[in-house]
Amino acid sequence: MSQCILELKSVSKAFGGNRVLQDVSFAVKPGEIVGLLGPNGSGKSTLLNTITGFESVDGGEVIFKNQAIQGLAAHQVVQKGIARTFQLPVMPEKMSVFEVAMAASTSHHGFWSTILGTSSARKAEQEARDLAASLIDQLLLTRVQDSSAAAISGGQKKLLGIVCALMANPGMLMLDEPTAGVHPNLRADIIKVLQQLNQAGMTMVVVEHDMHFIRELCHRCVVLDRGHIVADCHPDELSSNEKVLDAYLGSARPRVSLEDTDTNMAKVDGAVI
Ligand SMILES: Nc1ncnc2c1ncn2[C@@H]1O[C@H](COP(=O)(O)OP(=O)(O)O)[C@@H](O)[C@H]1O
Ligand SMILES: [Mg+2]
Structure with missing residues (x-):
């Protein structure tokens, strides 16, 4: 029996010739909050879609509580205990x-x-x-x-999306950019709510660009670049991880000193927000 609540094994997904997810493997332990990061278009929402049954996988396995769930419809995935929110909720x-x-x-x-x-x-x-x-x-x-x-405002729609996900009484939450478009004053409240949920045992995968949010909330970060996982590390290690800097900064990379953590973090923050 696996110690993990969720395990992805070599998940792949293409749209036509666009190979959006390539051999993506990682695991989430019960009670963890895992940040899913990566530049725009790197495959984060698609990964959430494949886990939650909104997209099929082309290859690989998604294991939740020791059961393969790839191929299940979205409502069946909710019944298994995974609920999600959307990057752009429509109400x-x-x-x-x-x-x-x-x-x-x-x-x-x-x-x-x-x-x-x-x-x-x-x-x-x-x-x-x-x-x-x-x-x-x-x-x-x-x-x-x-x-x-x-x-209601875009930020409030995000909050309503979280309410809807929790109405399903899930064991695991997948949140797609929960604070994007949310007023800065509300962000701290969202962090607090998610921390309380986590203290009550909720496991989460959170796609997020806000580095403050990531540092406050996430125990671990998985970073995608063009459909590949390039890092799986503690949030504090992001700013000094060369592959993360490469993913976010690309050609700007040579101008950044790896020794200067604050500068790198600011550059990464600037690139991702
Ligand atoms: N339903 C779809 N049909 C075709 N291409 C898609 C679809 N969904 C996503 N893509 C493509 O997959 C890539 C990754 O998109 P996405 O997962 O939304 O990235 P992210 O959430 O990291 O910004 C992009 O090139 C996007 O255009
Ligand atoms: Mg997205």
Whole structure:
């Protein structure tokens, strides 16, 4: 039995002739927060899509809790316990924030409570409502919970995406750029919420460009460059990792002194934000 909750073995994915993921292998231990980094177009969202059933893999294996899950549909992956957010969440105009959260519930409250009105269905619906209200509160959306989900800010849509993922009661979260477009004041709150979730045992893979966020939150970072993993290291080692600097800085690389960690980090920060 593997000690890992998630294991990727030689995952490959191409779109036509564009080989977006090539032989990607890494593992995540229970309780870890792994940052997934890499320049734009390096394959980060595609990797999340292949893990969560939104894209098929061309080759390789995705093992979650010792079961192969590659080839499962997205809803089946959620049932296995992996929920995700999207880089660019799109929300429906005719549903409120609260209704969107309720729609993401994986309990069967809706059908049974409406059609049959049984007491167990009513109990399930009340539990889902309580969970939605509590998550909306934690993710600072109470003030807009009755607004159209399409009318809230881009940052608030990101927060609502996290609420929706948590409504599925997952064992593992995949977050695609959770703070991109979020007001800087809110970023610290998101970090706090994610830390609390992690302290309660949640394992996470987080695609993120904000180096402060990465240093505060991530235990480990996996760095992709053109579909290959080029580094798997502690966040503090990113700024001195030559392959990471090569990936981000490319031709600017010769101008950067590897001895000057702060300069490198600033360059890397500047390149990725
Ligand atoms: N559905 C798709 N069809 C064709 N090409 C795609 C698709 N999704 C992603 N790509 C391509 O895959 C590459 C990696 O994209 P992506 O995974 O979104 O990168 P990242 O998230 O690291 O910025 C890009 O060249 C992108 O154009
Ligand atoms: Mg992306």
